[in-house]
Structure formats: C-alpha cells, structure tokens
Amino acid sequence: MSEQPHYPKPSNTQSANYGFLVVPRFGLFWLFIALIPISLVFKIWWLAIIAIAFTALGIHDITQKRRAILRNYPIGGHIRFLLENFRPEIRQYFLEDDKEEVPFSRQQRSLVYQRAKDLDSTNAFGSLKDLNQTGSEWFLHSGNSRKIDNHKFCVRVGNERCLKPYDLSVFNISAMSFGALSAAAIEALNKGAKEGGFAHDTGEGSISPYHQKHGGDLIWELGTAYFGCRDENGRFNPETFKQRASLDQVKMIEIKLSQGAKPGKGGVLPASKITIEIAQTRDIPMGQDCISPATHPEFATPRELVRFWQKLRELSGGKPVGFKLCIGMPWEFMAIVKAMIEEDNYPDFIVVDGAEGGTGAAPVEFMDSVGMPLVDALIFVQNTLVGAGIRDKIKVGVSGKLISGFDIAKMMSLGADWCNSARGFMFAVGCIQSRSCHTNKCPTGVATQDPARQKALDVPDKSARVRNFHNNTLKALADIVGSAGLSHPSQLKPHHIVRRQPDGWIKLLSEHYQFISAGSLLTGNCERKILDDMWKLADPDSFQAMGIADEIIATENKRNQALRGAYSH
Numbered sequence: 001m002s003e004q005p006h007y008p009k010p011s012n013t014q015s016a017n018y019g020f021l022v023v024p025r026f027g028l029f030w031l032f033i034a035l036i037p038i039s040l041v042f043k044i045w046w047l048a049i050i051a052i053a054f055t056a057l058g059i060h061d062i063t064q065k066r067r068a069i070l071r072n073y074p075i076g077g078h079i080r081f082l083l084e085n086f087r088p089e090i091r092q093y094f095l096e097d098d099k100e101e102v103p104f105s106r107q108q109r110s111l112v113y114q115r116a117k118d119l120d121s122t123n124a125f126g127s128l129k130d131l132n133q134t135g136s137e138w139f140l141h142s143g144n145s146r147k148i149d150n151h152k153f154c155v156r157v158g159n160e161r162c163l164k165p166y167d168l169s170v171f172n173i174s175a176m177s178f179g180a181l182s183a184a185a186i187e188a189l190n191k192g193a194k195e196g197g198f199a200h201d202t203g204e205g206s207i208s209p210y211h212q213k214h215g216g217d218l219i220w221e222l223g224t225a226y227f228g229c230r231d232e233n234g235r236f237n238p239e240t241f242k243q244r245a246s247l248d249q250v251k252m253i254e255i256k257l258s259q260g261a262k263p264g265k266g267g268v269l270p271a272s273k274i275t276i277e278i279a280q281t282r283d284i285p286m287g288q289d290c291i292s293p294a295t296h297p298e299f300a301t302p303r304e305l306v307r308f309w310q311k312l313r314e315l316s317g318g319k320p321v322g323f324k325l326c327i328g329m330p331w332e333f334m335a336i337v338k339a340m341i342e343e344d345n346y347p348d349f350i351v352v353d354g355a356e357g358g359t360g361a362a363p364v365e366f367m368d369s370v371g372m373p374l375v376d377a378l379i380f381v382q383n384t385l386v387g388a389g390i391r392d393k394i395k396v397g398v399s400g401k402l403i404s405g406f407d408i409a410k411m412m413s414l415g416a417d418w419c420n421s422a423r424g425f426m427f428a429v430g431c432i433q434s435r436s437c438h439t440n441k442c443p444t445g446v447a448t449q450d451p452a453r454q455k456a457l458d459v460p461d462k463s464a465r466v467r468n469f470h471n472n473t474l475k476a477l478a479d480i481v482g483s484a485g486l487s488h489p490s491q492l493k494p495h496h497i498v499r500r501q502p503d504g505w506i507k508l509l510s511e512h513y514q515f516i517s518a519g520s521l522l523t524g525n526c527e528r529k530i531l532d533d534m535w536k537l538a539d540p541d542s543f544q545a546m547g548i549a550d551e552i553i554a555t556e557n558k559r560n561q562a563l564r565g566a567y568s569h
Contacts, residue, residue, distance in 0.1 A: 028075040029058035103356070103401070104423065104433060112403055112427040115472035116465035136500045137509075139409065142485030151471075151478035152197065153489055155417045157252060157395045158348050161310070163318025165348075166217075166251045169198035170489055171408055171474055173466075174357075174399045174420035175221050175256070175324070177205025179269065179278045180437070181426075184457040185446045188429050190216035191459060192466025201420065204256055204292070207244055208281040214463075219252045220245065221324070222312075224266060225292040227282035234291075236298045238315055240283065245316035252349070253312050255305075255323040257296070260357025260400055263326035263371040266294040273440075275449060302332075302339035302540050309347055322349035324399075326357070327377040328370075330384075330531075331545050334538035337388050342540050346393040351420065352377050354400025374400040375414065379513050382415035383531060387521030403427070405476030413492035414509065428469040429462040 035051035038044075054075055061067075061074035070077040107128065114121040129136065158165025173193055178186045180203065187210040193200040194216035201219040202211055206228025211218055225234060229241035245253060258264055269278075269290040276286065284290045299305045305323070313321045327333060340346050354374025372380070378398055385391040395417040402408060403424035411419050423431070430444040437447040445457035481489050484496050494510035501507055520526035521535050537545040 025073055025076075026058075029055070029062075032058065032075065104403070104427075108403055109427055109433060112424055112469060115476075116428040116469040118468045118472065121472070132500065132504075134500055134502050137410070137497055139406075139480055139484060139497055140495075141483040144485040145483045146485060146487070148478040148482045148487060151474045153474060153477070155395060155490065157322075157417075158320045159346055159393050161313060161318075161345065162320050162348050164320070166320055168252070168418055169196075169470075169474075170412070170418040171470060171477070172199040172219070172397075172418065172420050173201055173425045174422035175201040175203040175219075175254075175259070176422050176426070177203030178208035178210060178281055179205045179273070179449070180447060182442075182445055182448050182454045182457065183208070183210045183277070184454045184459055185426075185429050185462075186210040187213055188457065188459045188462035189425060189466055190214050190218075191463035192425075192428070192470070193217060195463065196467040196470045198470055199251060201254065205278075206281050206283075207247070207250070208277065212247075212249060215249060217251045218247075218249045219254050220250050221254045221256050223256045223292060224294065224296050225282075225290070226298075227284070230283050234293075234297070237283075238311075241312070242315045245312070245319065250316070250319065252320045252322070253316055254349075254351060255296075255309060255312070255321070257323055257325040258328070258353070258371075259324070260326045260353040260355045260371055260374075262366040263328055263355070264294060265366055267292040273449065278449075301542055302336040303343060305336060306339045306343045306345050310345055313348075320348035322347040322351065322394075324351035324353055326353045326355060327372040327380055329545075330380060330534040331537035331539075332543045333381065334384055334535050335540055335543060337384055337390070338538050339540035341388060341390065346390060349395040349397060349417075350381065351397040351399060352381050352416075354378075354398070357400045357422070374398060374411075378411065378414055378416060379515070383514075383516050383526075383528075384521065386518050387516045387526050387531065387535075389519040389522060391518070403473075405473055405478075405480055408473070408477050409480045409489060409492055410497060412489045413494055413496050414513070417490065424473075425466055425469065428465045430457060430465075 032051045032054040035047060036055060039048035039051055057078075058074040061070040061077065064070060067077070069080060073080075111121055131138065153170045154167045155170060156165050157168050173189055176186075176189075181189075186208060190200050190211050191214040194214045199217045199219050200211070202208075202221050204221050204223030204225070204227055207218065207220060220228075222229070226236045226241075228244055229237050231237045244250065269284075269292070271287055271289050274284065274286060274290065278284075279286050282290070296305075296308075299308045309321045309323065313319070325333070352374065354377055355371030356373055378396070381396060382391070385394060385396070396415060397418045397420055398411050398416040399420040399422065401423070402411065402419050402421050408419045426446055427433075429446055431442075431446045432444055434443050436442055440448050440450055442448040442450075442453060445454045448454065477489060481487070481492065484492065486492065494513065494515065495508045497509045498506045499509060499512050501512075514528055516526040516528055516531065521531065524532055524535075526532055526535075539546045
C-alpha cells in the first residue's frame with residue numbers, strides 16, 4: 001500500500017491568521033447573509049429577494065468544485081469572470097493606442113469606417129506615425145505630379161490559353177465563405193461589388209444564393225473539399241463544376257492550395273452548424289460532420305496540378321483559372337513553376353496569401369507561427385517567376401491585411417498586379433473587430449448564422465458602404481500614383497518607396513530587398529545562392545525535394561568547416 005502524503009498542520013498562530021483572511025475573501029457573502037434579517041425586519045422586500053438570491057449563489061460557489069476562484073471568493077469571484085468576458089471591448093475602447101495593431105489599429109478601422117460612410121477621412125495637426133522609427137516607409141513624390149481623374153484601375157487577367165479574359169479591379173473582396181459569413185453579409189458584399197464594378201471571391205464555401213441575388217462578379221474558389229462541385233465521396237465532379245462555372249457571374253476560377261491563417265491544415269464543419277442552405281450550397285449531406293482534407297485528392301504532383309487547372313479552364317469555357325497559396329517550403333512553389341514550363345501551360349493568375357491573413361477560426365500556433373508573411377512571399381514569388389522567365393505570362397494578386405491606398409500601392413510596387421482584402425470589407429459592412437467570429441455570436445451580424453443577429457445588418461445600407469470603401473480607397477491610391485508622376489499603379493516600382501534602416505539611414509525598397517534578373521534561375525546564376533539551391537531541389541513530378549538536397553547539405557557542411565578553420569587561425 002502506497003504511503004499517504006503527510007501535510008504538516010499549521011500552528012495556532014497560523015490558523016488564526018488564515019481564519020482572519022477568510023473575512024475579506026468572504027466579505028460579499030457575509031454581507032448578503034447579514035442583509036437578509038435586516039431587510040426582513042424593515043420589510044424591504046426587494047432587498048430581501050436580492051440578498052437571498054446572492055446568498056444562494058455564494059453557497060453554490062463554495063460547494064462547487066470546478067472553479068477555485070469562486071470557492072475562495074464566493075460572489076466576488078464572478079466580477080473577475082465578468083471583466084474577463086469584456087476584456088477585448090475594454091481594451092479596444094479605453095486602453096488601446098490609436099496605432100496599436102491587434103490585429104488592426106483603431107486608426108485603420110476608423111479609416112475604413114469613414115471611407116465606407118463616404119465621410120472626410122483627412123486628419124489634422126500632423127502624422128501620428130514616427131517617421132524616424134526603424135521600418136518606417138514612405139513614397140517618393142515627383143516634382144511632376146499629376147491629377148488622375150479616372151481611378152477605376154483594372155488589370156486584364158487571362159493568358160493565351162484563356163478564351164474569356166477578365167478586366168479585374170486592382171482592389172477586390174478576398175475569399176470569405178457563406179457559412180463563415182452570414183447570408184446578409186454575403187448579400188451586402190456582392191451588391192456592393194456589383195455597384196462598384198469589382199470582384200467578390202466566394203471563398204471555398206461555393207456559390208450561395210446570396211452571391212447570386214444581385215449579380216456581382218464572382219471569383220469561384222475551389223478548396224480541397226470541392227464544395228459546390230463534389231460527388232457523394234467528396235471527389236471533384238466535372239458535370240456540376242461545368243454547370244456552375246458557366247454562370248455569367250463567375251469570371252475567374254481559383255484553386256486554393258492553402259490559406260495564410262492556417263496553411264497546410266484542413267477543416268471540419270460540425271454537423272450542428274450545417275443548415276439546409278449551407279448543405280445545398282456546398283453539396284454536402286445534413287446530419288454529419290463535413291471534413292475538408294488538408295490536400296487536394298485530384299492531384300498529387302505539380303505536373304498533375306498543371307493538368308487539373310487546364311481541365312478547369314476547358315470545363316469553364318475558357319475562363320481565367322489560377323491558384324492561391326501561402327508560401328511554405330520554397331522548392332514546392334518552384335516545382336510548380338518547373339512543371340508549368342515543361343508542360344508549356346501557365347495559370348492565368350496566382351494569388352499569394354500572407355500568413356497575417358485572417359480566418360473565422362484557426363489554432364493559435366498556425367496563425368502565429370506557420371506560413372510566410374506577405375511581403376516576403378510576394379518577393380519570393382516575383383523573383384521565382386522573373387528568374388524563370390515567365391513573369392509576363394501570369395498575373396499575381398495578393399491578400400493579407402491590406403486596407404489603405406498605401407497598402408495597395410506598396411504591394412503593387414513590389415510586383416503585385418492587384419490586391420484583395422477580406423477584413424477591410426468586413427469593417428465596411430459593420431464588423432467591429434470583436435474577434436468572436438468562431439462563437440456564432442457576432443454582435444453586428446457579419447460572422448454568424450444566427451437569424452436574429454443577422455437582422456441587424458441592413459443590406460442596402462451596408463452594400464453602399466462596401467461600394468464607398470472601394471471607391472474612396474482607389475481615389476487615395478490614385479492620389480499616391482499621381483504624386484509619383486505616374487498614371488496607373490502598375491507603373492509603381494520598388495524604387496518609388498524608401499525604408500528606414502536600423503542604423504538610421506534610408507534605402508530604396510529596390511535596395512532593401514533583393515530582386516533577380518529575368519531568366520537567371522534557368523542559367524543557375526541568379527546572384528542569390530539560396531534561390532539557386534531551392535531551384536535545384538524543385539521537382540516537377542513531386543512536391544518533395546529532389547535527392548540533390550544531400551549534395552547541397554554536404555556542400556554547406558564543407559563551407560562551414562572551412563569557415564570554422566579560418567576563424568580558428
């Protein structure tokens with residue numbers, strides 16, 4: 001028999017001290033007990049009811065075993081939990097600095113709200129930004145600046161294999177599914193896109209009736225579960241895809257390989273959250289969990305991916321087809337590029353999703369610690385396509401925490417052809433960043449399936465705000481482009497922006513970041529050894545690194561040994 005642990009008994013003095021501590025800890029409990037006879041004697045019945053109710057609560061707190069705080073602080077402990085529930089709101093409304101991004105600052109949110117309401121978004125008395133701080137960036141204006149009257153900037157998407165190219169706005173609604181967002185929010189977003197002349201990405205939840213109601217242009221995103229074009233086993237169904245892809249509203253098809261907030265991870269839609277409308281939209285059964293696998297079952301190699309997008313292009317009648325991804329292992333993207341070249345078949349577009357992208361629900365480890373941030377990812381994709389000599393064949397979009405004219409201008413100066421925003425347009429339809437998207441209790445009816453909460457979102461009003469936000473943001477972009485003496489944001493280059501370095505000096509982004517020359521990856525001399533090495537690892541017939549990895553590792557080991565030998569002498 002195992003020996004029971006022995007706990008020393010406190011001395012009489014210690015017991016007296018501990019007993020005294022019970023008084024303040026149980027103070028509220030004793031107070032309500034004392035109020036019971038007092039209220040009865042003086043016949044204050046409302047006070048008696050309150051005192052009895054709180055006394056009963058205190059007894060429950062002392063006897064329950066789930067929460068130690070309530071056992072030690074009956075009644076009073078509930079104040080702690082109450083304040084904890086309102087902590088995000090208290091922080092957001094009273095404590096948060098205007099520039100503190102968690103994940104969007106009050107200044108950023110206010111900018112969206114003002115532009116969505118078509119209010120004056122100018123500020124007075126100088127910038128709140130410390131321009132001498134390391135990392136500060138600004139555009140270099142021209143002495144030959146100009147006013148741009150037409151700010152409806154577009155880019156044509158569609159290469160030589162595309163029969164129906166699309167003139168896409170440089171600023172569009174990023175992927176957000178019906179199910180993650182409410183029916184009212186989807187309807188307001190699409191109506192705003194229709195009125196403003198820009199595109200609305202469906203997200204992987206497919207095309208719902210609320211996407212179709214107002215006829216706004218759609219980018220249909222296909223995730224790993226092929227919602228809206230799947231058979232009973234969850235595999236791709238060509239017939240249902242062809243039927244929906246032929247809708248005039250559908251302008252482009254986007255294959256989602258991964259997303260920024262949870263790259264490399266699938267998903268589960270619990271049966272309890274599947275409504276009849278969601279089931280019909282996604283082609284899934286009621287009453288059972290819906291699993292989205294982490295990878296696509298229709299292709300397992302880069303070369304098979306190339307053939308899959310060509311299949312979609314043909315089934316859709318020649319509409320632009322591309323893919324979206326968050327960059328992970330660099331050689332995997334390079335393997336796709338090698339497969340494109342060998343198959344002589346290029347996607348019409350690629351969307352780069354930054355790791356700072358948002359989602360309704362994802363593990364903290366994935367949101368904080370998996371995937372490549374947007375700027376690094378964009379520069380890598382830009383360098384790879386340029387180095388492979390195929391940048392002119394593919395348009396590149398980006399998504400990830402972009403809401404202002406400067407955000408768009410910066411991304412386009414680094415190589416993007418257009419930008420998508422999800423949370424910016426969520427703010428436009430009323431999101432207040434309560435960060436309760438995963439609870440189904442969104443206070444503004446944006447990210448919930450609760451019919452009562454959705455009624456708070458007025459579609460005509462919010463769709464006008466979506467249109468205004470897009471229009472006023474492009475006006476701001478036009479002002480930046482005009483100040484640089486240019487006429488279109490596609491003319492922006494890395495040398496139009498400078499960045500302050502840790503030593504206090506400033507550098508053009510063309511110097512701060514490294515860009516390689518056209519075709520240099522093909523010659524094996526791109527002046528960035530890491531890119532040359534990753535290119536050698538890329539295999540068009542596999543997402544795994546080629547065996548040459550051992551050779552590269554051995555070379556690195558020899559180099560490190562030589563360096564250690566030099567330092568030792």
